[in-house]
Structures are given as C-alpha cells and as structure tokens.
Amino acid sequence: MGRFSIEVRVMPRPALLDPQGQAVERALGALGFPAVSGVRVGKALTLELDRADRAQAERDARAMCERLLANPVTEDFTLSVKAVG
Amino acid sequence: MGRFSIEVRVMPRPALLDPQGQAVERALGALGFPAVSGVRVGKALTLELDRADRAQAERDARAMCERLLANPVTEDFTLSVKAVG
Numbered sequence: 001m002g003r004f005s006i007e008v009r010v011m012p013r014p015a016l017l018d019p020q021g022q023a024v025e026r027a028l029g030a031l032g033f034p035a036v037s038g039v040r041v042g043k044a045l046t047l048e049l050d051r052a053d054r055a056q057a058e059r060d061a062r063a064m065c066e067r068l069l070a071n072p073v074t075e076d077f078t079l080s081v082k083a084v085g
Numbered sequence: 086m087g088r089f090s091i092e093v094r095v096m097p098r099p100a101l102l103d104p105q106g107q108a109v110e111r112a113l114g115a116l117g118f119p120a121v122s123g124v125r126v127g128k129a130l131t132l133e134l135d136r137a138d139r140a141q142a143e144r145d146a147r148a149m150c151e152r153l154l155a156n157p158v159t160e161d162f163t164l165s166v167k168a169v170g
Contacts, residue, residue, distance in 0.1 A: 009094075011129060031152055033148075036133070037132070040132070041128060042129040044126075045109070045126050045127070046127075047113075047121050048122045060118060063118075064116075064121075068109070068112055
C-alpha cells in the first residue's frame, strides 16, 4: 500500500462561455492590467489516496473526476499523481 | 512583445479549515472511495498576457494574484508562466 498525492484541475471546456472568467478579466482591466485576455476560471483540488500502486491511484482519481469532481458535459479535467512518504 | 500563458492555482492555506474540501471528502466516501483524505478545494485560473518578456509577465501575474485573484489572508497561490505563439 502506498500513499499518493493527487492534484486535479477542472476547467470549463474551451467552447463554452465562462462568465466568471469574463468578470475576472474585466476586474483585472479595471485594476490596471489591460494586456490580459482569455481568462478562464476552474477548480483546483488536492487530495491524498491510499492505494496499492500508482496505476490504481490514477485509475481511482480519474473515476472520482468522472463521477463527482468534474461535470462531464461542461468541464475537462487533468490529473497529476505523485507518490508521497 | 511576447504572449505568455499563465496558470494560477489558488488554495486555502494549510492551517485553515476547508469546509468545501470536507464536503467533497464525505461525498467521495459515500460514492465508494473511502481511502481518500486531506481534500482541499481551491481555484484554477488560466489567462494570456502580452508582455515584453517572461520576467515582466511573471511580475504582473504575481501582482494580479496579490491584488485580486487570491485572498492574502486565507489563500496561497502558485504560478506557472509559459511563452506561447
């Protein structure tokens, strides 16, 4: 059994409007950062997972994203899996 | 002038309670993932920035985090800066 540290990034799909990103972009412009474009806002999650090996940890993390953490219609996710202590 | 792609991750500070992370952890347990611990939920942002060079792009991105994207009392941020097209 090993312990794995998982980082998940969940972002709105590129084809979709991202109202939160647009609001941040406007706010950055108002603060004096006009050279900013294409702001997208998503979720970042970190968690730890006890699993037999890295492949199983990655499989479980992927299942978590598909079943709970990301909306399969509107969001894409990326995973990073690192062994810890 | 170059264009830089910035990835920002904003997470609740380790010392602080993260109620959203706790809710996700309970939900994952209920879905059949009991080996999960330490779930933390933060924000992931991506944006593009037109700047003279990478150092200036990183300085601006850091200023954006300090002034708008992250709460300096409760959140930490990490940045990644990549040159694009």
